[in-house]
Amino acid sequence: MNLYILRHGIAVEHGAAGYENDDERPLTGKGKRKMWAIAEAIKALEISFDLILSSPLVRARQTAEIVAEALKARKRLELTDTLAPRDSAKPLIEYLKDQGAVDDALLVGHEPFLSRLISLLISGDYETSVLLKKGGFCKLSTVELKHGRCATLEWLLTPKQMELMK
């Protein structure tokens, strides 16, 4: 199973007028434009997804929607609270294991949750230091997903690098 992990794009600042509710902060215009470039890079890399899971928060949902639209995979997009900002990755891992046969899943969410998830899966604890910028994207592969060390980090890309790949 391949797990692709994408952090949401550039969003309206925390506490900006009109967006006092953190859950409602949308991507900025620049954030949307860059996310479209990232989606083009995902296509250039010939990656596809059986399943696209996203945090329900607006900035993550909009990120997932852009990728799903670019890849013509809107029907494979599901929102799940297990990808909302939280301390434990256990509910997400259980949710993924309940999905049955999935070869390539995309997870769209937030920091620090996502880099902690990567750390858990490649090293067994939350202490491994991996940088995931807004719009950062990586691939993990695993034979059997579990809550612990079970995966290899195959690559980790910055948004700038993806924009060079179009």
Add this chain to the structure above:
Amino acid sequence: MNLYILRHGIAVEHGAAGYENDDERPLTGKGKRKMWAIAEAIKALEISFDLILSSPLVRARQTAEIVAEALKARKRLELTDTLAPRDSAKPLIEYLKDQGAVDDALLVGHEPFLSRLISLLISGDYETSVLLKKGGFCKLSTVELKHGRCATLEWLLTPKQMELMK
């Protein structure tokens, strides 16, 4: 300090006629061509190096020479046994610490040594699973290099991804 890590490119097969000595195996023609493409990607990413350290084995030295030539940095290339295939990263880390003020160092070497080095620096032990293909390239950043967890993995690229960046 930024540590950039590059695995040597595609080399003549182990035990091929005329290359019974593993240390002498050179890059193949395809390996050299791909390494030039990777060197172009390094330029496209606007990366430069104060110091280029390479294993003295032919396939690593040729890899480092291509990058150094592409970046017009031949005078900054040094060969060191501390990057030859070995179990411990301690001699390499001591060697690096003895270099004084270096902001951006490139290390060219072999697997499994390099991915074990990455694991040590980002997680503190040798157990974290990171894939470094032939020609694979990554960036670690650290405030104070030591033999243990001290660095963040900023990105990790496959050769195919770098070829898309030219």
